[in-house]
Structures are given as structure tokens and as C-alpha cells.
Amino acid sequence: MSSPLGELIRENLPALQVILPMIMAPVCVLVRHRTVAWFLAVAVTWTTFAISLALLQIVRAHGLISYAMGGWEAPWGIELRIEPVNAFVLLIVSGISAVVLSAARRSFEEEIPRDRLYLLYAAFLLCETGLLGMAGAGDAFNVFVFLEISSLATYAMIAMGPHRRALTSAFRYLVMGTVGGTFILFGIGLLYMVTGTLNIEDLHHRLQAIDADRTVLVALVCVLIGTSIKLALLPLGAWLPNAYTFAPSAVTAFLAATATKVAFYVMARFVYRIFGADLAFERFHIDSVLMPLALIAMFLGAALAIFERDVKRLLAYSSLSQIGYMVLGLSLASVTGLTGGIVHLFNHALMKSGLFLVMACAAYRIGSTRLSALRGLGKRMPITAATFVAGGLAMIGVPLTAGFVSKWYLVKGALENDLWPVALLVLLSSLLAVIYVWKVVEVFYFQEPPEEAGRQEAPWSMLLPTMFLIGASLYFGIFTDGTVGIAEWSARELLGGAP
Amino acid sequence: MDPSSALLWVLVGPALVAVAVAALGRWPNLREGATLVGASSVFAGVAGVLLPSVWAGGRPRLDLVEFLPGLTLALELEPLGMVFALVASGLWIITSVYAAGYLRGKNESHQTRFFVCFALAIFGALGVAFAGNMITLFVFYEAITLSTFPLVTHAGTEAAKRAGRVYLGVLMGTSIAFLLLAVAWTQHLAGTTEFTVGGILNGRVDSQLLPWLLALYALGTAKAALMPFHRWLPAAMVAPTPVSALLHAVAVVKAGVFTITKVVIYIFGLDLLQTTGASTWLQALAAFTLISAAIVALSQDNLKRRLAYSTISQLAYIVLGASLVTTSSLVGAGLHIVTHAFGKITLFFCAGAIYVGAHKSRISEMHGLGVKMPWTFAAFFVASLSIIGIPPLGGAWSKWFLASGAAEAERLPLLALYMVSSLLAIGYLMPVVGKAFFLPPDDNEHDDEHPIHEPWMCVLPPVLTAAGCVALFFFMDPIAGLLGSIWTPPGGAP
Numbered sequence: 002m003s004s005p006l007g008e009l010i011r012e013n014l015p016a017l018q019v020i021l022p023m024i025m026a027p028v029c030v031l032v033r034h035r036t037v038a039w040f041l042a043v044a045v046t047w048t049t050f051a052i053s054l055a056l057l058q059i060v061r062a063h064g065l066i067s068y069a070m071g072g073w074e075a076p077w078g079i080e081l082r083i084e085p086v087n088a089f090v091l092l093i094v095s096g097i098s099a100v101v102l103s104a105a106r107r108s109f110e111e112e113i114p115r116d117r118l119y120l121l122y123a124a125f126l127l128c129e130t131g132l133l134g135m136a137g138a139g140d141a142f143n144v145f146v147f148l149e150i151s152s153l154a155t156y157a158m159i160a161m162g163p164h165r166r167a168l169t170s171a172f173r174y175l176v177m178g179t180v181g182g183t184f185i186l187f188g189i190g191l192l193y194m195v196t197g198t199l200n201i202e203d204l205h206h207r208l209q210a211i212d213a214d215r216t217v218l219v220a221l222v223c224v225l226i227g228t229s230i231k232l233a234l235l236p237l238g239a240w241l242p243n244a245y246t247f248a249p250s251a252v253t254a255f256l257a258a259t260a261t262k263v264a265f266y267v268m269a270r271f272v273y274r275i276f277g278a279d280l281a282f283e284r285f286h287i288d289s290v291l292m293p294l295a296l297i298a299m300f301l302g303a304a305l306a307i308f309e310r311d312v313k314r315l316l317a318y319s320s321l322s323q324i325g326y327m328v329l330g331l332s333l334a335s336v337t338g339l340t341g342g343i344v345h346l347f348n349h350a351l352m353k354s355g356l357f358l359v360m361a362c363a364a365y366r367i368g369s370t371r372l373s374a375l376r377g378l379g380k381r382m383p384i385t386a387a388t389f390v391a392g393g394l395a396m397i398g399v400p401l402t403a404g405f406v407s408k409w410y411l412v413k414g415a416l417e418n419d420l421w422p423v424a425l426l427v428l429l430s431s432l433l434a435v436i437y438v439w440k441v442v443e444v445f446y447f448q449e450p451p452e453e454a455g456r457q458e459a460p461w462s463m464l465l466p467t468m469f470l471i472g473a474s475l476y477f478g479i480f481t482d483g484t485v486g487i488a489e490w491s492a493r494e495l496l497g498g499a500p
Numbered sequence: 501m502d503p504s505s506a507l508l509w510v511l512v513g514p515a516l517v518a519v520a521v522a523a524l525g526r527w528p529n530l531r532e533g534a535t536l537v538g539a540s541s542v543f544a545g546v547a548g549v550l551l552p553s554v555w556a557g558g559r560p561r562l563d564l565v566e567f568l569p570g571l572t573l574a575l576e577l578e579p580l581g582m583v584f585a586l587v588a589s590g591l592w593i594i595t596s597v598y599a600a601g602y603l604r605g606k607n608e609s610h611q612t613r614f615f616v617c618f619a620l621a622i623f624g625a626l627g628v629a630f631a632g633n634m635i636t637l638f639v640f641y642e643a644i645t646l647s648t649f650p651l652v653t654h655a656g657t658e659a660a661k662r663a664g665r666v667y668l669g670v671l672m673g674t675s676i677a678f679l680l681l682a683v684a685w686t687q688h689l690a691g692t693t694e695f696t697v698g699g700i701l702n703g704r705v706d707s708q709l710l711p712w713l714l715a716l717y718a719l720g721t722a723k724a725a726l727m728p729f730h731r732w733l734p735a736a737m738v739a740p741t742p743v744s745a746l747l748h749a750v751a752v753v754k755a756g757v758f759t760i761t762k763v764v765i766y767i768f769g770l771d772l773l774q775t776t777g778a779s780t781w782l783q784a785l786a787a788f789t790l791i792s793a794a795i796v797a798l799s800q801d802n803l804k805r806r807l808a809y810s811t812i813s814q815l816a817y818i819v820l821g822a823s824l825v826t827t828s829s830l831v832g833a834g835l836h837i838v839t840h841a842f843g844k845i846t847l848f849f850c851a852g853a854i855y856v857g858a859h860k861s862r863i864s865e866m867h868g869l870g871v872k873m874p875w876t877f878a879a880f881f882v883a884s885l886s887i888i889g890i891p892p893l894g895g896a897w898s899k900w901f902l903a904s905g906a907a908e909a910e911r912l913p914l915l916a917l918y919m920v921s922s923l924l925a926i927g928y929l930m931p932v933v934g935k936a937f938f939l940p941p942d943d944n945e946h947d948d949e950h951p952i953h954e955p956w957m958c959v960l961p962p963v964l965t966a967a968g969c970v971a972l973f974f975f976m977d978p979i980a981g982l983l984g985s986i987w988t989p990p991g992g993a994p
Contacts (some may be wrong), residue, residue, distance in 0.1 A: 398676075399646075400639040406568060409684065416688040424684065428677045435672055439665075446659055447653070479567050 013083040014059075018052045018091065019134045021045055026126040035118035039106050041147040042122040044445025046099040049281060053091040057487075060088045067139065080200060086491035090136040090249030090266045093350050096468075097258040098129045101187065104466035105251035106216060108361045112163040112249045121161055125255070128154035131498065132263045139191045140199045141275065144267060147181065149230070153180045155260060159248040170243035177240040181230030181312065185245055188223035191216055192275070204275045213280055221285060224271045230265035234328055235298040238321050242305075245317035250361030250370075253313065257320055258354035262346050265327050269342070272331065273495040282334045291332035296426055298325030303433035305331045312441055313360050313370040316353065319437060320398065322430065323349045329427070330411055338414030339492035340485065345407035348395075352403060355394040355470030359385055362459035362467060370442065382458050386445045388471050393438035397472040402478035503553035503560035506545055507575045510585075513542040514592075514623035525612035527606075535596045535615055537634055543589040546582075551813065554582045555982065561632060570687065573639065579982045579990065580765070580834055582901075584758050585629040587841045588751050592622050594961045599742035599805025600850055601957025605856040608740060608821045620647035625751040628758060634683050634693035634767060637759060641679070641723070644755055645671045651743045652736050663735040670722050670732040682713060686767060693760065697986065700771020710768075710778035717763045718782055723756025724819055725812045727789040733812055739803040741852030744804055747843035749811055754837050754849060757818040761833050765986065773825045780800045782823035788919055790816035794924035801862050803851045806928055807844065813921065814840045814887065820914070822901045827987060829905020834983040836898035839886060842968045846883035847929075849962035850876045854931030857954040863932055868941030870933070872952045875959050877936050879966035885930035886969040887960055889922050894972025898971070901980070 010017070026043045029038040051289040059066060060083055067111035083091070102125060109118055131151025138144045154179070159173035193199055196207040196214050208217065226237070233241040241261075245253045272281045281287050282331055302322030323345070330342020360370045362385045379386040398404035408427060415424040458464065477484050501509070516539030553560055554577055564573040577585070599618070603611050623649055627640030645668065653664035687693050690700040705713065722729040724980040736748050764773065773779045790813050798808035814836070821833030851861075853876045860866050870877040886893035899918065906914040 394646075399642055400635070401567065401573075409568060409571075412684045413688060414682065416685060421681075421685075425677065425681060428681055432673050432676055435668070435676070439668065443661065446657060479565060481568050485568060 002465065007082065007183065011055075013054050013064055013068075014056055015083055015137060016070065017057070018095075019081070019137060020048055020484035021052075022126040022133070023130040025352075026123040026130065028409060029119050029123040029126065030395055033119050035110070035115055035122075036106075038119040038122040042126055043099070043102050045126060046095065047103050049095040049129065049133065050092075050099045051499075053088065053095045054282060056083050057081075057088045057092055060085055079143055081137045082139030082201070083137060084491075085487060085494055086270070087136040087266065088459065089343070089347065089487050089491055090263060091133060092258045093262060093347055094129065094132045094136060097255060097350055097354050098125075100250055100470060101255045101258070101358065101467045102363070104254075104358055104463045107460050107463055108251045108365050109249060111365055113161055113358065117161065121158060121249070121252075124157045124161075125252075127151075127253075128260075132259050135263050135267060137353055141192065141201055141204065141271075141319075142199045145186055145189055148185065148267070149182055151260065151263075152182060152231075155256060158252045158256075159244050162247040162249050162252075164247050166243070167247035170247045174240045174244045177230055177237075181227045181237075184223045184227030184230070186227075188220045188227060188271075191223065195220070201270070201274055205349055208276060208280065213284060216495055217276075217280070218285055221272075221276055221287065222283065224292075225268070225287065228264055228268035228271065229294075232261045232268060232328075233324055234294055235301055235320060235321055235325070238298070238324070242314050242317040245320070245357075246311060246314040250313075250357065250364050253317075254354040254357035254361060256333060257316070257357050258350035261324055262350050265324070265331075265342075265346055268328075269331055269339070269495060277495055288332040288334060291328055292423070294323045294328035295332055296423070298322060298328065299426070299430040300325075300433065303430055304435065306437040307433060307440065309437075310373070312363075312375065313357070315437060315441070318413060319434070320353055322434070323353065326407065326427070329423070330407075331415065333411075333414045333418055333420075334496075335417060336415055336489065336492045336496060337410055337415050339495060340489045341407050341410030341414050342487035343491050344410060344484055347488065348403035348407050351470050352392050352395045352474040354469055355474060356389065356396070358463070358467040358470060359389045359392065362463050365459055366457055367462065373442050375441075376444055376448040378444070379398050379446040381450050381456055383456075384464060384468075385459055386465075388468055390442055391475060392471045393442065395471070395478065397438055398435045400478075401475070403474040403484075405478055406481050410485075414463075415482060425437045501549055503550055503558060503577075506549040507560050507562050507577060507630055510545040510550065510589075511575065511623070511626050513545065514536060514619045514626060517542075518619035518623070521612060521615045528611065531612065532596065532600045535619065536593065537875055538619070539596050539622075541590065542622075543593055546585050546589045550577055551582060551586065553577075554579060563632075571635050571693075572633065572698045573636050574632035574694075575630040575636070577630055578695070579986050580758065580762060581629040581631070583838060583979060583983065584754060587838055587897040588622060588625045588629065591746055591750055591845055591965070594964055595742055595746040595845070596853070598745070598961040599740075601955040602740065602742050602852050602856055605953075605955045605958060606740075608654070610623075610654065610744060612768060613650060614740070617647050617650045618656065618746075619624055621651070621747055621751055622732040623647070625755055628755045631695075633695055634686060634763070637685055637762070638675070638679060640758065641675060641721075641755060642672070644723075644752055645675070645808045648743070648747055648752060651747065653738045653845050654740055654743070655738060657738075658737045663738045666735040667732045670729055674720050674722040674729050677718045677720070681736070682720055684714035685713060685716070693767070693860060696767035697766065697769075699765075699767055699772050701768055701886070702772050707776045707778070709771070710776050711781055714768065714773075714778055714782060715769070717767075718760055718785075718819070721756050721759045723752055724760050725756065725789075725815050726752060726785060726819060727792065727812075730789070730793065730812045734805050734841070737802075737808050737941060741804070741848055741855060744808075745845045745848035745852065749848050750841045753811060753815055754841060757771065757815050757822070757833070757837060760819055761822045761830065764825060770827070770830075779823040779825055783820060783911070783914075786816045786820035786823055787914065788899045789813070790820060790919065790921055794921050794928065794960065794972055798924065800928075801864055802867075803854070803861060803863050803932065804848070806863065806932075807847050807851060809848075809886065810925065810928060811821035811840075811844055813875045813925075814844070817899075817902060817921075821905055824905050824909045824911065824914075826905045826908040827984070828901050828908050831980055832898055832901030832903075832905050835901055838973055838979060839898045839969070842965050842972060843883045843886040843893075846879055846962045846965040847887070849958070849965065850880040850883070853954060853958040853962060856958055857952050863935065866932065866936050867939040868936065870936035873954060875963055876954070877933060879962040881933045882934060882966040883962075883969055884925075886972075887929060888925045892973045893898060893969050894976065895969070896973060897976040897980070
């Protein structure tokens with residue numbers, strides 16, 4: 002683009018990315034018409050997706066975009082900083098938002114009072130704003146601000162769930178989320194006290210220069226606790242199953258793929274980019290806490306999933322387990338391990354939102370996601386059920402699916418660190434995934450459908466996006482150049498310290 | 501056709517058959533026709549295009565896609581895979597005739613699903629045979645497990661579901677927990693998992709760790725049914741008999757022992773295992789499995805279960821041959837894949853024919869049946885002799901090579917073990933024939949209400965494969981020569 006306008010847009014892409022949904026959210030409220038609001042929101046999410054694709058291209062070419070909000074240079078002004086890692090995260094968040102929202106209209110209209118739908122679309126856009134902002138922000142304080150924006154929007158969306166328990170779930174998440182946010186704020190405050198800056202790059206340089214004392218350690222612990230709550234690392238992730246179960250189906254698909262993922266990114270960025278691997282791992286040994294917690298989460302989450310009778314909640318427990326994989330990758334503190342964590346962030350986002358959308362399809366026709374209600378789904382909704390099987394295989398990590406790629410890197414990373422028991426545990430926990438996925442498959446295919454049930458497939462407007470996501474999680478299991486390439490580059494950047 | 505691209509076409513052949521069968525589901529005759537034509541074309545491709553190339557020392561290779569850095573989905577055909585592919589695709593033709601007769605004779609439901617999954621299982625088996633590296637082999641290994649699961653649970657009863665859980669649990673559990681770990685470890689140590697004559701681990705791994713790595717491979721390959729991971733095989737006997745015949749006597753279990761043999765030859769290499777003795781423990785485990793499974797077989801009254809334990813015992817021969825790491829024992833292992841395939845598929849065909857024809861599955865109910873079903877029991881007798889290892893039947897040769905391998909490795913007690921196990925095989929196979937021919941039929945049964953009804957499609961296949969057991973005795977030399985060319989390819993550099 003060589004025209005002045007094109008140039009202007011190109012230069013301001015990082016800001017547009019965040020500001021567009023933020024502006025359109027109040028517009029949705031003003032419109033008050035559910036279909037128009039939906040249309041606007043979909044248009045915005047696809048635009049942000051296009052922007053993040055463009056940003057990724059620019060970052061690939063130039064390596065880094067530093068955008069000064071309002072022309073105030075960092076470290077004094079607000080900086081948006083796009084690097085390979087968060088370009089990748091932006092892509093996931095905006096892509097999943099776009100696909101899920103496109104699929105969501107029929108599902109929302111079924112589950113939520115129609116006169117309140119425009120509010121949901123506004124909240125959705127605000128949540129996307131917050132998540133994109135968290136990923137893009139170049140200073141620690143704005144990470145917190147955007148985190149609060151996204152969290153508040155999330156509470157509202159969960160509370161709109163069709164079941165009354167959605168209210169208590171939202172409230173519980175609100176309490177936990179606020180505690181988490183406060184911990185993060187504490188951490189940031191302590192860091193500011195020690196270094197006198199909030200800009201992430203600046204923080205990194207100043208922390209390297211001073212002799213890290215107990216204040217820095219406390220700051221690190223606060224940040225770790227806060228982000229652990231937000232990314233739902235057990236035992237701090239107990240808010241997640243209820244929130245996911247009682248939120249509107251499509252909201253769950255959106256949150257599962259984005260909220261925890263961005264929180265994971267924030268944790269990785271704070272640990273590696275502010276404190277640095279030397280400080281966090283060599284000096285303070287956070288891996289001795291994070292790794293056991295990650296392993297416990299992997300097993301406990303999967304074990305809880307095995308005994309669950311509601312598929313939506315089963316998938317939520319499975320998320321707890323999969324989050325364990327990501328944190329494990331982070332705690333390995335090596336290029337291979339971190340690559341595994343980051344690529345799992347991407348892969349898991351695809352398959353989990355795909356699987357939750359499958360459940361949205363089932364809930365749309367059947368009105369429940371309990372296993373007992375889904376008997377014989379293979380006959381009643383053959384495409385939906387088959388999509389679930391494909392997504393389930395990816396979740397288990399069968400070769401040539403995306404899940405295999407992440408697990409391969411985690412196992413390889415563990416072996417490189419001479420932690421072969423950890424490698425074995427990663428594989429053993431995927432056996433638990435076999436059990437909980439197969440439990441559902443058996444109900445779909447080996448139990449007869451209820452007498453009165455006929456064959457009625459979900460509408461194509463929901464099925465196609467669902468199949469797209471699951472198809473992508475198969476595609477990225479075979480053609481991994483893109484995902485693994487970016488993840489590895491990100492891992493190197495994160496570990497490399499100073500840019 | 502150029503052998504490298506033929507490799508791909510032959511491999512996707514069964515997958516195409518699966519698609520065709522699914523499309524033709526409404527017209528059973530056309531559907532079975534598609535299976536038959538497809539199976540024949542696949543076999544023609546294997547025998548007509550690939551065999552001459554490998555025979556001449558060629559190693560057709562095709563890299564499909566590098567799905568992770570250093571991990572390529574690659575096909576490469578060498579003699580051992582050639583033999584396995586020949587057996588699997590050849591017996592697929594005969595089995596599809598038999599399966600049509602069996603399913604129609606029993607009026608089974610879901611016949612289309614059956615034939616689709618069957619073709620997919622063969623696809624997996626050919627993939628295992630053609631795999632050019634360990635990761636590709638692993639992919640197809642899992643494909644076999646997944647595609648055979650619906651066959652095991654075909655009946656849809658509670659017992660079938662329970663068996664399905666054992667099947668999937670053991671096969672997938674061990675392969676993900678152990679085999680995948682072994683593959684990842686190998687990749688970590690050697691930087692590759694390519695199958696290379698002489699192995700890829702030499703000098704790359706501490707000899708203290710070698711037995712552990714081998715253990716991950718051997719126990720991770722539960723399809724080889726080594727104890728203690730053998731339980732899935734008797735459980736899988738709830739499947740319709742054609743499945744037990746081709747898949748649980750040939751394709752699935754042979755994929756297991758094939759994997760172990762291949763790992764010994766191409767990942768570890770004979771020299772490495774010989775000098776370090778890392779496979780000694782595996783010899784002991786195989787010997788234990790060999791004898792104890794044979795003893796368990798003696799006590800089984802259900803014919804298919806007895807045959808299943810016999811299979812476990814016979815598979816242990818192959819693993820034992822592989823773990824002795826001499827060229828003779830490995831050639832013997834390869835030959836035993838062939839001879840046991842022909843023998844055991846015949847026995848299962850007969851068991852199924854008896855079930856369809858006379859509705860009997862217990863040996864104690866088969867008294868006097870031999871007179872009524874002479875062809876079936878004659879085939880059973882011939883195949884039994886081959887399993888036991890009596891000339892002039894194919895089984896004699898593989899046992900000969902295995903025994904001379906044991907002698908080469910200076911493990912003389914194993915020779916005695918082979919003797920004992922042959923005696924045990926006589927003990928669990930001959931009474932079936934003996935009771936059928938020489939004991940008077942039980943008169944208290946209302947046999948007249950159930951007249952013996954033998955569809956020709958269930959009688960002809962076992963007779964053919966039994967004839968194959970005889971033929972193998974006379975044409976063993978070329979196969980042994982082919983297997984020997986693993987180490988000394990004719991006219992090519994090693």
C-alpha cells in the first residue's frame with residue numbers, strides 16, 4: 002500500500018487492533034438490535050484477525066514493532082510492543098474470536114434472552130479488547146489494566162449463562178479473578194518500587210543491574226500467584242470448571258481458547274522478559290515449584306475429567322490438565338520445552354474451542370451436555386459426533402494431530418534436561434486423556450439413542466466453524482512449519498533476554 | 501511403474517477400498533466385489549512391482565512429509581517389510597472371500613462398517629511394513645489399533661465392550677507410554693529414527709541404558725503379546741472369526757513382532773546387541789511367554805481362546821529369534837512370521853467354519869464332527885502339523901532356522917525349550933482333531949435340528965491356506981534368501 006491512507010493504517014495497526022473492538026462495543030450497545038450487533042461484532046473480529054495476520058507478517062520481516070501511543074516515546078509513554086510471541090498470541094485470540102463469534106449466533110439466540118443479546122456482543126468485544134491489549138501492551142501496568150477490562154467483561158458473559166448457577170459461578174470467578182488481579186498489581190507495584198519503571202524492557206534492564214533482593218522475590222511470587230489464578234493452574238484454578246460449565250456454550254468455546262492462553266503468555270512474559278531466566282530459574286528456582294504443580298495439574302485435571310458425567314465440565318477439567326502441559330513447558334526453561342509450551346498454547350486453543358463448539362452444537366439440538374442425554378449421538382448427529390472424535394484424537398495426541406506436536410516437544414524437552422521420569426509422566430497423562438475421551442466416544446457410538454430422538458444435525462452455520470477449528474488442529478499436526486517455527490522463534494526470543 | 505511411486509499407490513490401495521466399500525454399502529455383492537478387486541490389485545502391486553525391485557536389491561523409498569524438524573513420514577521397503585506385506589496382502593484376498601461367507605452365513609449386522617474397518621486395518625499393516633523410520637511405523641501402528649477397535653466390539657454386547665476396553669487400553673496404553681517414549685528417546689540420542697542396516701545407536705548410548713531402551717521398545721509393542729501385556733489377544737477373540745483369522749493371527753500381531761524384529765535389526769543393530777548382551781533379558785521373557793502361554797492353551801476349552809494362547813506362544817518364538825541376534829535366528833524369525841501366518845489363519849478359518857456350520861465353539865462339543873466336516877478338519881490337521889513344526893510343512897523350516905540360530909548363539913538350553921514347546925503344541929492342537937475324528941458324537945444333542953451347513957466360501961479358504969502350508973515347505977529357499985539379503989544385498993552396496 003503506497004497511498005497516504007494505506008501508509009497511515011499500516012503504521013497504526015498495533016493500536017487499531019486494540020481500539021477497533023473497544024470502539025465498536027459501545028456502538029453495539031447503542032444499536033440495541035441483536036442481528037445488527039452480531040454483524041458488527043463479527044465484522045470487527047474478522048478485521049482484528051486480518052490485522053493480526055498483517056502484524057505477524059511485519060514482525061516476521063522486521064522482528065519487532067514498537068508503537069508509541071499518542072507519540073509519547075517509551076519508557077515514559079504507553080508502548081505497544083509486538084514481538085514474535087505476542088504476534089502469535091494476537092493471532093490466536095483474534096482468530097478464535099472471529100470463528101467462534103461467527104458460529105455463535107444461533108447458539109446464543111437459543112440460550113440467552115434475545116433482548117439482552119446486544120449486551121453480550123458488547124461484552125464479547127470488550128473482552129477481546131482486553132485480551133488483545135494484554136498481549137500487546139509493552140508496559141506492566143497496562144497489562145494489568147487490560148487484564149481487568151477482559152476480566153470484567155468475562156464475568157458479565159459468564160453470568161448470562163442459561164442456568165441459574167451461572168450467577169454463582171460468575172461471582173466465584175469474580176472473587177478469584179480479583180484476588181489474582183490484585184496479586185499481579187502487588188507484584189507490579191513492588192517492581193516499580195525497586196526499579197522506578199513500568200516499561201517491560203526497562204524493567205528487565207534495571208533488574209539485571211541491581212542485586213536482586215527479597216523484594217524482587219516477593220514481586221516474582223506475587224506475579225506467579227496472580228497469573229496462576231488467571232490461567233487456572235491447579236490448585237488455584239478451581240474457579241474454572243463451573244465457569245466453563247455454566248457460561249453460554251459459545252462463550253465457553255471463546256474463553257477456553259483465549260483467556261487462559263493470554264494469562265499463560267503473561268506469565269511467560271513476566272518470568273522470562275522481566276525477571277529473566279537467570280534470575281527466575283538460577284537464582285530463585287521457580288521450576289522447583291512450577292514443575293510439580295504442572296505435573297499435579299496434568300494428572301489431577303485428567304483424573305477429574307474421567308469421573309465427570311457432563312461433557313462440558315469434562316472438557317473443562319481436561320483444560321486444567323492441558324494447562325499443566327503448558328506450564329510444564331515453561332518450567333523446563335529450555336528452547337525445546339518452551340517451544341512445546343507455546344505451540345501447545347496454539348494447538349490447545351484450536352482443539353479445545355473446537356470441542357466446546359461441538360458441545361454447543363449438541364446443546365443447541367439436545368438442550369443438555371450431560372452424557373446421559375448424549376446417548377447415541379453418533380446416530381442422532383453423525384457429523385457433530387465424528388467431529389468430536391477427531392478433536393478427541395487431537396486432544397489425546399495421536400500422531401499427525403496437533404496434540405502430538407506439543408507433546409513431542411515436551412517429551413523431548415524433558416529428555417534434554419535429563420528428566421526422563423517427567424517425559425514418562427507426560428505420556429502417562431495422555432493415557433488418562435485416552436480414557437476420558439473414549440468414555441464419551443463409547444456413549445456416542447455404543448449406546449442406543451432415546452426412542453423419540455430422530456436424526457437432526459446442528460445448523461451448518463455452527464457446524465462449519467466447528468469443523469474448521471477441528472480440521473485446523475489436524476492440519477497443524479501434519480504441516481507444522483508455521484506453528485513450530487513461530488513457537489521456536491518465540492521461545493528463543495523469550496530465553497534470549499535482551500532483544 | 502517406478503517402484504517408489506508404486507509404494508504409495510499400494511499403500512493407499514486399501515484406503516481406497518475402504519472408501520469404495522463405504523460408498524457401495526447398499527449393494528452387498530458389489531461391495532464384496534470391490535474388496536476382492538481391491539485386495540487383488542494391492543497384492544498384484546506388492547508381488548508384481550515391489551517384489552522384483554526388492555529382489556534385485558532395490559530399496560524403494562519415498563519421503564512424504566516432514567511434519568516436525570527431523571521427523572519425516574517416509575516409506576522405504578526392505579526385505580523384511582516385503583515379506584510382511586506379501587503375507588498380509590495375499591491373505592487379505594482369501595480372507596475377504598471367507599469373511600463374506602462367514603458374515604452372510606451368520607447374518608451379521610453392520611457388514612459395511614466391518615469391511616471398511618477391515619480395509620483400514622490392512623492399510624495400517626501395509627504402512628507398518630513400508631515404514632522407512634520408527635516414527636512412521638509408530639503412526640501406522642496406532643492406525644491399526646484404532647481401525648481394529650470397531651471390529652473387536654463388532655457384536656456391540658456388554659462382553660464385546662469390555663473386551664474393547666481391554667484391547668484399546670493395553671495396546672494404546674503401552675504404545676503411548678513406552679513405545680513413544682522409546683521413539684522420542686531414540687530421536688534424542690541418535691538425532692534420527694531412520695531404519696539403517698547396522699543400527700543407529702552404536703556409540704550414541706551408554707551400554708548400561710541399552711537394556712532399558714530395548715525394554716521400552718519390546719514392552720511398548722504390546723501387539724507382539726509378550727507377557728505381561730498379552731491379555732488383549734484372548735480378549736479380542738470376541739470379534740467375528742475373520743477378524744481373529746487375518747488380524748489377530750496375521751496383520752495385528754505380526755505388526756507387533758515385525759516391529760520388534762525391525763527395531764533389533766535397524767535401530768540397535770546386531771553387533772551392538774551381541775557385544776553388550778542387552779537383549780539377554782528379552783530372551784528370558786520370550787522363553788517364559790513361549791512356555792507358559794502354551795501351558796495355558798492346554799487348559800482352554802473354547803477353541804478360539806486356545807488358538808489365541810497358541811498365538812501368544814508362537815509370537816514369542818519370533819521375539820526370541822529376534823533377541824538371539826544372530827543372522828540365522830533373525831531369518832528364522834522372519835520365516836516364522838510367514839509360516840505361522842499361514843498355519844494360524846487356517847486354524848481360525850476352520851474354527852469359524854465349525855461355528856457357522858455346526859454352531860460349536862467349545863472343543864468338548866466337537867466330538868465326531870470330523871466325519872461331518874471332513875475338509876475343514878483335514879485342513880485343521882495339516883495346519884496343526886505346520887504349527888507344531890513337522891515336515892513336510894512350512895513350519896518345519898522356520899523352527900529349523902530358529903533352532904540353528906540358538907545353536908549359533910550358543911544357547912543350547914533353548915534347543916530343549918523348542919522341543920518342549922513343540923510337544924506342548926501337539927498337546928493343545930492334536931486333541932481337537934483327534935476328538936473330532938475318533939470320538940463318537942454326543943447323541944443327547946438334537947443334531948438333526950441343526951443340520952451341518954457349510955457355505956463353500958467358508959470351506960475353500962482354509963483348504964487353500966492349508967495347501968499353502970505344504971507349498972511353503974518346498975518354496976522356502978527364496979524367502980530365506982530374500983531375508984538374508986538384508987545384510988548382503990545382491991549386486992548392491994550393503
